[in-house]
Amino acid sequence: xxxxxxxxxxxxxxxxxxxxxxxxxxxxxxxxxxxxxxxxxxxxxxxxxxxxxxxxxxxxxxxxxxxxxxxxxxxxxxxxxxxxxxxxxxxxxxxxxxxxxxxxxxxxxxxxxxxxxxxxxxxxxxxxxxxxxxxxxxxxxxxxxxxxxxx
Amino acid sequence: xxxxxxxxxxxxxxxxxxxxxxxxxxxxxxxxxxxxxxxxxxxxxxxxxxxxxxxxxxxxxxxxxxxxxxxxxxxxxxxxxxxxxxxxxxxxxxxxxxxxxxxxxxxxxxxxxxxxxxxxxxxxxxxxxxxxxxxxxxxxxxxxxxxxxxxxx
Numbered sequence: 001x002x003x004x005x006x007x008x009x010x011x012x013x014x015x016x017x018x019x020x021x022x023x024x025x026x027x028x029x030x031x032x033x034x035x036x037x038x039x040x041x042x043x044x045x046x047x048x049x050x051x052x053x054x055x056x057x058x059x060x061x062x063x064x065x066x067x068x069x070x071x072x073x074x075x076x077x078x079x080x081x082x083x084x085x086x087x088x089x090x091x092x093x094x095x096x097x098x099x100x101x102x103x104x105x106x107x108x109x110x111x112x113x114x115x116x117x118x119x120x121x122x123x124x125x126x127x128x129x130x131x132x133x134x135x136x137x138x139x140x141x142x143x144x145x146x147x148x149x150x151x
Numbered sequence: 152x153x154x155x156x157x158x159x160x161x162x163x164x165x166x167x168x169x170x171x172x173x174x175x176x177x178x179x180x181x182x183x184x185x186x187x188x189x190x191x192x193x194x195x196x197x198x199x200x201x202x203x204x205x206x207x208x209x210x211x212x213x214x215x216x217x218x219x220x221x222x223x224x225x226x227x228x229x230x231x232x233x234x235x236x237x238x239x240x241x242x243x244x245x246x247x248x249x250x251x252x253x254x255x256x257x258x259x260x261x262x263x264x265x266x267x268x269x270x271x272x273x274x275x276x277x278x279x280x281x282x283x284x285x286x287x288x289x290x291x292x293x294x295x296x297x298x299x300x301x302x303x304x
Contacts, residue, residue, distance in 0.1 A: 136254055
């Protein structure tokens with residue numbers, strides 16, 4: 001289990017995932033060796049899964065982002081599996097989530113512009129199997145995006 | 152916008168998986184020298200393509216068993232400014248992400264909670280009391296995949 005120092009360490013680390021063990025040591029008052037040992041222990045326990053670079057798709061020219069909320073035709077036995085299997089193959093789908101609620105699946109789709117989006121929507125999305133209904137939310141701005149946990 | 156080649160794409164994909172790799176280790180993998188790799192990473196950072204790093208934590212192992220996506224519609228547009236709503240909602244620790252969207256809802260929130268009872272507390276005490284919050288739709292997250300996206304096409 002985690003103690004207060006582990007939580008403190010994670011709070012600093014998730015606020016700036018680029019911090020080195022030495023910098024984390026300065027912030028927590030531990031030695032760099034102790035910080036590294038705690039990190040290793042939390043990695044081995046599966047609590048810390050890694051550090052990932054955040055890719056800004058807009059800076060790569062993908063200025064359109066649309067959230068597609070999809071309801072599936074659940075009368076088809078394997079609707080979820082078959083839908084997800086094929087949605088995964090579309091390169092412009094960057095996120096795929098399944099839900100319990102009014103919406104079954106949500107896809108994050110990126111495109112270079114509206115014409116490109118239209119093309120992906122017609123040729124890629126609408127040909128996916130077992131779709132009963134689609135609602136689109138067009139992304140305007142990201143107000144908060146750190147995805148930090150309230151530790 | 153800067154032009155990228157196949158090596159840049161591989162570099163971005165690799166760092167999106169594990170951003171702790173050194174320029175030397177990445178270079179060996181890509182067939183580049185350590186300084187050449189470092190220069191490419193700097194260039195991608197300066198272009199805003201690599202926008203920092205994110206610590207990936209196991210939510211369940213840390214006791215956050217429930218993630219809910221909320222669609223929020225503002226009730227009184229014009230009376231309460233978007234800025235007031237955005238400031239208040241961003242200050243809630245359980246709210247991980249806030250996106251301004253166009254469509255059925257005005258905002259899309261990602262909320263974490265210890266369990267459904269804890270989520271109900273956050274919803275009632277924090278979300279429903281936000282300035283201007285109107286209709287709210289909740290969907291409980293069951294599974295999530297992040298894909299590498301259209302790199303290398």
